[in-house]
Amino acid sequence: MQPAIFAEGIGKSYRERMLGPRKAVLREVDLEVIPGAIFGVLGPNGAGKTTLISILATLLHPDTGAARVLGLDVVKEAGKLRQRINLAAAGAHFLWCLSVEENLRFYGRLYGLGGRALTAKVEGLLDLFQLREQRRVLFEHLSTGLKQRLMLAKALINDPELLFLDEPTSGLDQDMAQHIREEILRLNRKTGLTILLTTHNLREAEMLCSEVGFLKEGRLAARGSIPDLQRRLGLGDHLSLIFRDSPAPLEYARLPGVLAHRIQEARVDLVLDRAEIRLAAILEAVAHAGHELAQVKVKPMDLEEIYREVTH
Amino acid sequence: MNRRNVFAVFEMLFWPAIGIFSVGLLTRFLNLTEETVTFILIGAICMNTIQIAQLDLSYALLYSVWSKSLKHEFIAPIRLGHILLGAGLMGLIRGFLVFLVMAVMSVAFFDMELSRPGAGGLALLLAGMFINAAIIGAVVLALVLRFGQRAEVAAWAFSYLMLLLCGLYYPISVLPAAVQVLAQFIPLTYFLEYFRHFYGFPLHFGRPLLYGFSLSVLYILISYAVLLFTLRSAFRRGILLRLSE
Numbered sequence: 001m002q003p004a005i006f007a008e009g010i011g012k013s014y015r016e017r018m019l020g021p022r023k024a025v026l027r028e029v030d031l032e033v034i035p036g037a038i039f040g041v042l043g044p045n046g047a048g049k050t051t052l053i054s055i056l057a058t059l060l061h062p063d064t065g066a067a068r069v070l071g072l073d074v075v076k077e078a079g080k081l082r083q084r085i086n087l088a089a090a091g092a093h094f095l096w097c098l099s100v101e102e103n104l105r106f107y108g109r110l111y112g113l114g115g116r117a118l119t120a121k122v123e124g125l126l127d128l129f130q131l132r133e134q135r136r137v138l139f140e141h142l143s144t145g146l147k148q149r150l151m152l153a154k155a156l157i158n159d160p161e162l163l164f165l166d167e168p169t170s171g172l173d174q175d176m177a178q179h180i181r182e183e184i185l186r187l188n189r190k191t192g193l194t195i196l197l198t199t200h201n202l203r204e205a206e207m208l209c210s211e212v213g214f215l216k217e218g219r220l221a222a223r224g225s226i227p228d229l230q231r232r233l234g235l236g237d238h239l240s241l242i243f244r245d246s247p248a249p250l251e252y253a254r255l256p257g258v259l260a261h262r263i264q265e266a267r268v269d270l271v272l273d274r275a276e277i278r279l280a281a282i283l284e285a286v287a288h289a290g291h292e293l294a295q296v297k298v299k300p301m302d303l304e305e306i307y308r309e310v311t312h
Numbered sequence: 313m314n315r316r317n318v319f320a321v322f323e324m325l326f327w328p329a330i331g332i333f334s335v336g337l338l339t340r341f342l343n344l345t346e347e348t349v350t351f352i353l354i355g356a357i358c359m360n361t362i363q364i365a366q367l368d369l370s371y372a373l374l375y376s377v378w379s380k381s382l383k384h385e386f387i388a389p390i391r392l393g394h395i396l397l398g399a400g401l402m403g404l405i406r407g408f409l410v411f412l413v414m415a416v417m418s419v420a421f422f423d424m425e426l427s428r429p430g431a432g433g434l435a436l437l438l439a440g441m442f443i444n445a446a447i448i449g450a451v452v453l454a455l456v457l458r459f460g461q462r463a464e465v466a467a468w469a470f471s472y473l474m475l476l477l478c479g480l481y482y483p484i485s486v487l488p489a490a491v492q493v494l495a496q497f498i499p500l501t502y503f504l505e506y507f508r509h510f511y512g513f514p515l516h517f518g519r520p521l522l523y524g525f526s527l528s529v530l531y532i533l534i535s536y537a538v539l540l541f542t543l544r545s546a547f548r549r550g551i552l553l554r555l556s557e
Contacts, residue, residue: 051550054383061548086387087383089383093379093381093384095379096379107388110388111388
């Protein structure tokens with residue numbers, strides 16, 4: 001199956017001032033995203049996330065390497081590709097003197113829509129993003145959240161096959177952010193829309209992404225599904241056993257699924273590959289040793305740990 | 313956009329009216345002949361028509377730069393030719409309306425005589441004006457794509473300087489000799505000369521239409537190539553993204 005995104009050796013550097021030295025923003029980035037996936041690009045500020053998304057979205061030419069999106073070269077076949085992709089980015093900016101509806105119509109026309117097809121599309125998007133009440137409000141008078149909703153509505157105006165989302169829920173209140181995430185998931189599941197998103201919100205990435213990639217200093221430091229990364233990086237769920245007196249005298253490292261352990265007075269902290277399937281066996285071993293437990297705490301591994309491990 | 317933009321109304325009606333009345337009243341005070349009044353007023357009409365027409369071309373990107381939405385326009389499947397054609401047509405329509413308004417005011421209030429060159433002469437002057445507006449607009453677009461909003465002032469200053477050099481309100485012969493050389497490189501110089509010779513003003517250069525159109529075609533090709541090159545460079549240098557932040 002042809003990948004939705006295939007990038008090889010992408011590099012990009014900028015001069016911060018004329019004749020000054022070039023600063024590398026992306027170095028030799030390889031990326032492959034399968035059709036229908038939601039791929040998350042994560043990384044600290046300045047890691048190159050927006051530069052990468054801009055190259056793949058045909059808005060920036062790479063210095064080195066090549067990328068194909070939906071089978072089309074992002075530089076040589078940008079015109080054809082733009083028909084099939086769209087972008088929503090944080091910090092929504094549109095023509096300030098047009099209303100919500102006029103902005104959608106304006107962008108619809110840029111994609112060749114007109115007449116009834118355009119009207120139907122605009123009406124559907126106004127409903128989908130709950131913008132009907134604000135349809136005649138000028139863009140400059142919208143709140144940040146409403147601007148962001150309009151941004152997402154615009155990104156769907158051409159029924160894209162691949163959507164680039166740069167911090168899509170930034171600036172939205174919790175309810176609307178959740179609504180947007182659910183909408184992204186629904187679109188992905190219903191239409192098979194491939195999505196490449198950047199986010200600072202790791203919970204969002206966990207909720208949405210089937211696969212993530214971590215950019216660090218312009219390099220793709222790690223990529224894969226969350227369980228896959230967890231295995232490769234030796235990260236896992238945390239299990240804390242707090243004994244009444246002293247810890248059970250067990251060889252904790254040999255217990256099934258234990259990736260790491262630490263004993264501190266009456267407390268034993270274990271890192272497990274998967275707590276839900278190992279917990280029963282470990283508790284049984286502890287009970288067998290005859291030491292009474294005062295407390296058991298399980299903390300599932302989260303993306304934040306992977307993020308810390310990869311980016312620091 | 314223009315519907316809600318009060319400045320657009322000012323651009324099309326207020327400033328042209330101010331221009332015609334201030335220059336027209338000056339000609340009345342100086343008690344000039346009908347030919348000289350036409351000589352001067354056609355300069356005022358040219359300036360406003362060209363400014364309005366070139367502004368529409370410049371606005372094709374400037375509105376997006378001001379609203380920081382440039383990347384959303386360029387991620388859509390539109391080509392440079394679409395932008396230039398759409399904005400150029402709007403410029404043509406608005407420029408023609410300004411020309412009509414100013415011409416009617418000039419004829420009605422200041423006895424300007426427009427019919428002497430005939431429909432053909434008038435059409436050639438209009439063609440020259442709009443081609444010059446297209447050249448200025450393309451240069452402004454290239455400067456905006458290269459330097460962003462900082463370029464606006466320089467761009468418009470450039471267009472006024474060009475209008476100053478081409479003998480808008482005076483014959484080329486009154487310019488210093490070195491400046492007359494520069495005037496030769498401006499196509500509008502020849503179109504104004506051609507139009508004014510119908511009113512008895514001698515031609516400073518021979519074959520004005522040949523030179524005017526030849527230079528225009530050359531500059532149109534060069535400015536389009538420069539604009540295309542600047543756009544490609546903007547994709548390489550990330551200027552579209554910087555102008556959207």
